[in-house]
Amino acid sequence: MKLREIIETLQATIVVNSHDQEMAVELACGSDLMSDVLSRLKPDALLLTGLITPQSVYTAEMADVRVVCYVRGKKPEAETVRLAEERGLVLLSTTLPMYESCGRLYRKGLKGVSET
Amino acid sequence: MTRTLKEIVEALKLAVSTRGDLLSSRTVTGGYAGDMLSDVLAHARKGQVWVTLQTHTNIVAVASSKELCGIIVVNGRTPEAATLQKAEQEHIPILVSPLSSYDVVARLCELGVTNREGV
Amino acid sequence: MKDSNVNGTLQIARTQEMIYELRVQQAMTKQVITVEPENTMADVSRVLGENRHSGMPVMKGEEMVGIVSVEDLVRSFREGNSSQPVKQWMSKNVTTLYADEPLVHAVQKFERHGYGRFPVIDRKTKRLVGILTKVDIIRCLLQHLEIDFQDLEIRRYIPREWFSELDCDRATLSLRYHIDGANFEKAGEVSSKLKRNLQTLGLAPDVVRRIAIASFEAELNLVIFTEGGELAARVEPGRVTVTVVDNGPGIPDVELAMQPGYSTAPDWVRELGFGAGMGLPNIKNCTNELKLESKVGEGTKLQFTVFT
Numbered sequence A: 001m002k003l004r005e006i007i008e009t010l011q012a013t014i015v016v017n018s019h020d021q022e023m024a025v026e027l028a029c030g031s032d033l034m035s036d037v038l039s040r041l042k043p044d045a046l047l048l049t050g051l052i053t054p055q056s057v058y059t060a061e062m063a064d065v066r067v068v069c070y071v072r073g074k075k076p077e078a079e080t081v082r083l084a085e086e087r088g089l090v091l092l093s094t095t096l097p098m099y100e101s102c103g104r105l106y107r108k109g110l111k112g113v114s115e116t
Numbered sequence B: 001m002t003r004t005l006k007e008i009v010e011a012l013k014l015a016v017s018t019r020g021d022l023l024s025s026r027t028v029t030g031g032y033a034g035d036m037l038s039d040v041l042a043h044a045r046k047g048q049v050w051v052t053l054q055t056h057t058n059i060v061a062v063a064s065s066k067e068l069c070g071i072i073v074v075n076g077r078t079p080e081a082a083t084l085q086k087a088e089q090e091h092i093p094i095l096v097s098p099l100s101s102y103d104v105v106a107r108l109c110e111l112g113v114t115n116r117e118g119v
Numbered sequence C: 001m002k003d004s005n006v007n008g009t010l011q012i013a014r015t016q017e018m019i020y021e022l023r024v025q026q027a028m029t030k031q032v033i034t035v036e037p038e039n040t041m042a043d044v045s046r047v048l049g050e051n052r053h054s055g056m057p058v059m060k061g062e063e064m065v066g067i068v069s070v071e072d073l074v075r076s077f078r079e080g081n082s083s084q085p086v087k088q089w090m091s092k093n094v095t096t097l098y099a100d101e102p103l104v105h106a107v108q109k110f111e112r113h114g115y116g117r118f119p120v121i122d123r124k125t126k127r128l129v130g131i132l133t134k135v136d137i138i139r140c141l142l143q144h145l146e147i148d149f150q151d152l153e154i155r156r157y158i159p160r161e162w163f164s165e166l167d168c169d170r171a172t173l174s175l176r177y178h179i180d181g182a183n184f185e186k187a188g189e190v191s192s193k194l195k196r197n198l199q200t201l202g203l204a205p206d207v208v209r210r211i212a213i214a215s216f217e218a219e220l221n222l223v224i225f226t227e228g229g230e231l232a233a234r235v236e237p238g239r240v241t242v243t244v245v246d247n248g249p250g251i252p253d254v255e256l257a258m259q260p261g262y263s264t265a266p267d268w269v270r271e272l273g274f275g276a277g278m279g280l281p282n283i284k285n286c287t288n289e290l291k292l293e294s295k296v297g298e299g300t301k302l303q304f305t306v307f308t
């Protein structure tokens, strides 16, 4: 799925964007606990999370994930934004809860990590 | 469309970790996904089924105080014995799926179990 | 590292200080371009430009009488003119290194003085035998690793902090970091730095990713459960080994701690995104070798290796 379609599907606002919106995202993972994310996240996946601390960005960085979307209207902390800019990540924010975000993306064809 | 927990267990092939007799009487009004107890306490609604990877006993206290209809533990994690014991006492069914949160929610949505808040 | 024990933060520091073993003469450039005191600043400008250097020693016969740098050149252009002699603009107090000094002294001097280069002299004869820049040091370390590099890449990549993290011996390169306990704001910073440095060394993306994830998990455990400690990565041909040591409280049952889902983290930690009990299992999955030793009341030593 293209980054542009993700933004449309989640009606997300762009907090940090250093990438082309045609960038492809292959998979999605939704979690608030970062070690869980790291145990299943593949490179170039989308991370959906309610965790807005710098560790959300560090987690994405470690796993070679380039797009993080904060759910339920959460806005990342200033330090989180700074780190993401420095690392060339994309940060999005959607007002939808985690549940609805997962459901919508799946309906649009974005697969989860369990299916690979 | 409202579903009972029993229908969901069957459709998603969930393992039932607590007594099974409550399942057919529990109607599911929607779903909530989250791993932070504060978040669930603040935003989950009565009657929703809660999808989480947490297995700690505190999940039962949260589900019980928010009157959630049940908990689906993801990633095939084994709920702690103390959690199951407390769940029996509080009549909170605990179900387990080998899938990730994202995939469990995806399937619940396909069954018509939604969460329309913030939409 | 063989002999370091569980409460051996200092032990790691000692055994990892292999930069002590390498001498200045192994890293320095032996062909030194020099000028004479009577040369003009225009000459200096031309020679520095031609050689893409930023400074050079001033020699009167066999004797070094000063050093002249780009900064001096700029000053002379601004305040004087380019036909004036070098001796009028050079710095006369030259800080030098001895050829047989350990490289760590050079590293310390670079940090202390902020100069771009040091002339190297022989301890007995006091004659100029070479010149040492930070690029020379990094080049030397990388050559010991037999890693190909582009001169330009290295020139671009000399942030001070990276430089100060470097240790080395003849065959390996070590990166060492301190991890603060209980400092959530910075939790992840060390692994982030490590990851970028491994990328710079040209290791395969998958290898770097696995080391990064394992290091991040170890770093977070130190932040959450301990008062802090040290993380050291040792890069050698064929493998990268990371050793993480803290001074307590220790793990009562290591086997139990390794089980997926086992966690003693309190709720506030879970509110900050950790405590799934997946950290140690993740480290195991990402690495080729893993050793976890712990003594309650003393500390924990975690060591893992990824084959490259």
Ligand SMILES: Nc1ncnc2c1ncn2[C@@H]1O[C@H](COP(=O)(O)OP(=O)(O)OP(=O)(O)O)[C@@H](O)[C@H]1O
Residues within 6 Å of the ligand: A035, A036, C217, C221, C222, C225, C226, C246, C248, C249, C250, C251, C257, C258, C262, C263, C264, C265, C273, C274, C275, C276, C277, C278, C279, C280, C281, C300
């Ligand atoms: N360096 C350490 N010192 C003391 N105890 C530790 C240390 N590392 C791990 N532990 C103990 O081992 C347990 C399991 O660690 P692990 O990293 O697998 O999970 P966690 O840190 O609790 O959660 P997660 O890593 O998923 O965020 C911890 O809960 C803690 O009790």
Ligand SMILES: [Mg+2]
Residues within 6 Å of the ligand: A035, C217, C220, C221, C275, C278, C279, C280
């Ligand atoms: Mg951990």
